[in-house]
Amino acid sequence: MSEPLVSLENVRFAYGERTILRDISLSIPRGKVVAIMGGSGCGKTTLLRLIGGQERAVGGRVLVDGQDVAKLGRDKLYAMRRRMGMLFQFGALFTDISVFDNVAFPLREHTDLPPELINDLVLMKLHAVGLRGAARLMPGELSGGMARRVALARTIALDPMLLMYDEPFTGLDPISLGVIGQLIRRLNDALGASSVIVTHDIQESLQIVDYIYFISEGRVVAEGTPEDIRKTSDPFVHQFVHAEADGPVPFHYPAGDYATALVGGPA
Amino acid sequence: MGGVFRKLGSMAIDMVWQLGFIARFFWLILYYSGQSFTRLRLTIRELYFSGVLSLLIILVSGLFVGLVLGLQGYEILQRYGSTDAMGTMVALSLLRELGPVVAGLLFASRAGSAVTAEIGLMKVTEQLKAMDMMAVSPIARVVAPRFWGGVVSMPLLAAMFSAMGIFGGWLIGVVFIGVDNGAFWSQMQAAVDFRYDVLNGVIKSCAFGVAVALIAVFEGYDCVPTAEGVSRAITRTVVSSALAILALDFVMTSFMFRGL
Numbered sequence: 001m002s003e004p005l006v007s008l009e010n011v012r013f014a015y016g017e018r019t020i021l022r023d024i025s026l027s028i029p030r031g032k033v034v035a036i037m038g039g040s041g042c043g044k045t046t047l048l049r050l051i052g053g054q055e056r057a058v059g060g061r062v063l064v065d066g067q068d069v070a071k072l073g074r075d076k077l078y079a080m081r082r083r084m085g086m087l088f089q090f091g092a093l094f095t096d097i098s099v100f101d102n103v104a105f106p107l108r109e110h111t112d113l114p115p116e117l118i119n120d121l122v123l124m125k126l127h128a129v130g131l132r133g134a135a136r137l138m139p140g141e142l143s144g145g146m147a148r149r150v151a152l153a154r155t156i157a158l159d160p161m162l163l164m165y166d167e168p169f170t171g172l173d174p175i176s177l178g179v180i181g182q183l184i185r186r187l188n189d190a191l192g193a194s195s196v197i198v199t200h201d202i203q204e205s206l207q208i209v210d211y212i213y214f215i216s217e218g219r220v221v222a223e224g225t226p227e228d229i230r231k232t233s234d235p236f237v238h239q240f241v242h243a244e245a246d247g248p249v250p251f252h253y254p255a256g257d258y259a260t261a262l263v264g265g266p267a
Numbered sequence: 268m269g270g271v272f273r274k275l276g277s278m279a280i281d282m283v284w285q286l287g288f289i290a291r292f293f294w295l296i297l298y299y300s301g302q303s304f305t306r307l308r309l310t311i312r313e314l315y316f317s318g319v320l321s322l323l324i325i326l327v328s329g330l331f332v333g334l335v336l337g338l339q340g341y342e343i344l345q346r347y348g349s350t351d352a353m354g355t356m357v358a359l360s361l362l363r364e365l366g367p368v369v370a371g372l373l374f375a376s377r378a379g380s381a382v383t384a385e386i387g388l389m390k391v392t393e394q395l396k397a398m399d400m401m402a403v404s405p406i407a408r409v410v411a412p413r414f415w416g417g418v419v420s421m422p423l424l425a426a427m428f429s430a431m432g433i434f435g436g437w438l439i440g441v442v443f444i445g446v447d448n449g450a451f452w453s454q455m456q457a458a459v460d461f462r463y464d465v466l467n468g469v470i471k472s473c474a475f476g477v478a479v480a481l482i483a484v485f486e487g488y489d490c491v492p493t494a495e496g497v498s499r500a501i502t503r504t505v506v507s508s509a510l511a512i513l514a515l516d517f518v519m520t521s522f523m524f525r526g527l
């Protein structure tokens with residue numbers, strides 16, 4: 001119980017020349033829900049990719065259940081991914097099969113369950129996200145928020161040990177948002193799993209998570225439990241909680257001087 | 268001047284890389300092919316999309332090519348007073364060359380482009396990444412079935428193209444112009460050798476099938492994941508397939524039909 005399920009030790013990552021993550025150390029303890037926050041483009045999705053083994057860190061180590069993800073061979077990596085669920089930022093539903101088949105996909109691929117049982121499991125998962133009635137629709141017939149909820153159902157289909165949600169709350173109305181938030185919490189506790197939520201929704205996160213990390217410019221700049229975060233006077237956190245445009249978290253993607261660019265013509 | 272050499276050099280290096288990627292990709296497809304045969308339903312689905320849905324264009328084009336061959340063939344053979352050989356001429360041109368080549372070109376633009384578009388769009392919408400994250404190899408699940416669907420349908424389509432073409436030639440020659448029906452078929456039967464003509468044509472169409480299917484799945488899988496990237500990949504599929512078919516055809520013809 002002591003050793004965390006996921007831990008990142010001084011992870012550095014770059015896309016080609018551009019360094020995205022400079023020095024990230026964080027851990028996701030077993031049984032906990034951890035939120036990762038940070039400005040748009042600061043590398044949150046990239047962080048999840050590193051944990052899932054889709055990208056490899058340039059420096060440092062990413063440990064999942066004691067194993068260095070970057071050193072795993074193909075088969076071991078796949079074995080590990082079977083116990084992970086990742087909700088993609090844009091859903092990534094398979095557009096050529098129905099909602100039902102999307103949720104059934106991981107079950108059919110990785111288990112030998114009889115069709116009746118798969119049917120029941122899929123309907124249960126869809127019911128949990130409020131979309132049992134949409135089982136026969138095609139992904140193209142869903143709204144953005146519905147598609148994300150179906151993707152959520154697919155993510156949890158195999159009852160994984162590690163759940164990663166990339167912005168699960170975007171595009172949801174306040175009612176679904178609350179329900180999905182609670183669902184993420186309850187699932188985590190019922191499965192004895194661990195969860196990472198990448199999100200911008202600080203108010204919702206403060207309700208459901210156990211720990212929060214703030215990332216900026218490739219580093220963890222603040223962290224703490226929801227109580228710490230509410231009380232803190234840390235400028236980063238303050239800017240986030242109060243949604244201020246000016247502060248330590250830059251709103252702009254790195255660029256040259258604005259006035260020069262306007263006066264001087266094309267850069 | 269130095270710039271030109273630098274460009275040439277970097278182009279050459281890029282091409283070698285590209286070839287390496289394709290070879291590795293081909294190997295992976297073969298490696299995962301076992302899975303696409305154990306899950307036959309997936310492959311049959313692709314066979315339907317690539318093969319069955321291309322039938323109409325293949326049959327219609329085959330018919331027209333046969334009609335034209337009939338007209339031209341009659342006109343030429345008439346000069347030598349050997350219109351009885353019309354069946355032979357139509358059959359040999361179709362079985363040896365036109366069947367595999369024209370069917371291959373049509374197949375690349377009808378089915379190859381569709382496969383590239385489909386895989387490319389799956390890449391754009393992160394479906395391939397999501398699948399990979401679910402511990403299901405996209406090469407086994409998406410690429411290999413489409414590859415085999417193409418490889419199997421191509422020779423069948425080429426055969427149907429040739430059959431339809433011969434029918435077209437017969438229609439023009441025998442029904443409209445009045446060449447002797449018996450001579451048409453018996454000359455063809457006597458002159459067309461199964462191993463030399465038919466089998467070599469089948470070998471060609473199989474090779475074209477592998478080339479087109481590999482190019483189509485590779486371009487889709489390798490595309491830049493944007494709308495523009497997919498559209499470029501589709502264009503590349505059609506162009507590279509056409510070039511590959513024509514180049515392969517020349518090489519294979521020069522080995523198969525030297526007549527020396």
Ligand SMILES: Nc1ncnc2c1ncn2[C@@H]1O[C@H](COP(=O)(O)OP(=O)(O)OP(=O)(O)O)[C@@H](O)[C@H]1O
Binds near residue numbers: 039
């Ligand atoms: N495939 C890629 N190639 C090159 N650069 C990339 C690639 N993917 C992302 N990036 C860059 O990496 C940075 C981090 O991207 P990432 O998607 O991780 O951001 P994010 O924190 O998830 O942002 P958001 O909150 O908007 O989803 C971005 O600045 C982006 O420009």
Ligand SMILES: [Mg+2]
Binds near residue numbers: 044045046089166
């Ligand atoms: Mg993101």
